[in-house]
Amino acid sequence: QSALTQPASVSGSPGQSITISCTGTSSDVGSYDLVSWYQQHPGKGPKVMISEVSKRPSGVSNRFSGSKSGNTASLTISGLQAEDEADYYCCAYAYSSTFDGYVFGTGTKVTVL
């Protein structure tokens, strides 16, 4: 399984909206609505922001939203805040005749200008 493709970096000014894409294949992103997104600040463990493509776990700000079209999932952060500056990873469940597990994206560094 190859890593899902994300842009290396995305930036925006406070208050703006940004979108991070996550492109996979018909064996992972395109097969199931089982894409999740994780935020990671330097030196910290990841934190889930979105599960099952678009569901926000309890405690996650409603400024975070997710969607999917075909083999590409997206994470949108609206009303960008300084605390949103972090690395973001998508993850998808993948299944084939030779694989049953999870694939992460390459990661996107979000910078708040």
Next chain:
Amino acid sequence: QVHLVESGGGVVQPGRSLRLSCSASGFTFSNHGMHWVRQAPGKGLEWVAVIWYDGSNKYYADSVKGRFTISRDNSKNTLYLQMNSLRAEDTAVYYCARDGVDYYGSSLYYFDYWGQGTLVTVSS
């Protein structure tokens, strides 16, 4: 609250073995599948392995299959990762993560809680 604490990391020579542990608290450990995820220095996340809530099924990334073994002891609320034949490319921070489940205990295929990680360095 949910708490996951990894331990057992350190410096090990190539070809040697190491066992990681993840101590869980704040939830019913035996109700959740558990994962290991790793992150090489300055790199992205890589899923390593999963074990079902009762230990009945285990799945691995191709990069570790045949060398790593995931296991659990539900009586001790502890998850393990036995790592054999270690290579330089196994150098990473290893995180344990809990599998998110629904009301009925079915997996939702995401990681809802993570530990802080333990660093494994494979070097001669």
